Amino acid sequence: MTSPFVTRDGSRWMPDYLTAIDGATCIGCGRCFKVCSREVMHLYGVDDAGEILGICDDEDDFEGELNRMIMVVDHAGRCIGCGACARVCPKNCQTHVAAEPPQHD
Ligand code: SF4
Ligand code: SF4
Numbered sequence: 001m002t003s004p005f006v007t008r009d010g011s012r013w014m015p016d017y018l019t020a021i022d023g024a025t026c027i028g029c030g031r032c033f034k035v036c037s038r039e040v041m042h043l044y045g046v047d048d049a050g051e052i053l054g055i056c057d058d059e060d061d062f063e064g065e066l067n068r069m070i071m072v073v074d075h076a077g078r079c080i081g082c083g084a085c086a087r088v089c090p091k092n093c094q095t096h097v098a099a100e101p102p103q104h105d
Contacts, residue, residue, distance in 0.1 A: 004101045004102065014081075014098050014099060015080060015081025015082075015098070015099040016081045016083050016086070016096040016097070016098055016099070017079045017080075017081040017096060017097050017098075017099060018032075018040055018041070018073055018076065018079050018081075018085055018086075018094055018095070018096055019073065019076055019079075019095050019096065019097050020073055020076075020094070020095040021041065021070070021071050021072060021073055021093055021094050021095070022093040022094075022095075023046065023050070023052075023070045023072070024050075024093075025091050025092075025093035026070040026071050026091060026093045027070075027090070027091055028043055028068060028069035028070050028071055029090065029091075030043060030071070031085075031088040031089060031090070032071055032084075032085035032088060032094070033071060034088075035084040035088050036084065036085055038075075038078040038079060038080060039075060039078060040073060040074075040075050040076060040078045040079045040085075041071045041072060041074065041075075041085070042055050042056075042071070042072060042074050042075075043055070043056045043069050043070070043071055043072075044056060044069065044071075044072045045060070045061075045062050045065075045066045045067075045068075045069055046067055046068050046069065046070055047062070047065045047066070047067050048065075048067045052070075052072065053065055053066065055074075056069055081096075081098075081099055083096070
């Protein structure tokens with residue numbers, strides 16, 4: 001299908017929205033967060049059982065429960081589908097979905 005979206009110079013462009021990150025594969029490297037201009041995802045702490053403990057800051061070890069950190073898509077609606085996060089991910093653990101064409105009455 002030809003994309004109905006265009007860039008400023010008229011080139012066809014299909015937004016590819018980030019919808020999810022596989023927490024089993026993500027290594028919490030933070031590369032996707034650094035390149036994203038939209039604060040779509042944040043780093044969360046995970047315990048030994050894989051349960052999410054909460055959003056991470058530098059100091060918090062969640063009272064010793066912290067096992068590792070993963071990136072979580074917690075504001076998916078902010079994504080503009082630029083695709084930058086997909087290009088920098090070393091683990092290929094992101095799910096992206098192409099934009100739906102706009103509906104006209
Ligand atoms: S596609 Fe772009 S806007 Fe969306 S989460 Fe990735 S870097 Fe952010
Ligand atoms: S770039 Fe990939 S591996 Fe790194 S935090 Fe983001 S989703 Fe996880």
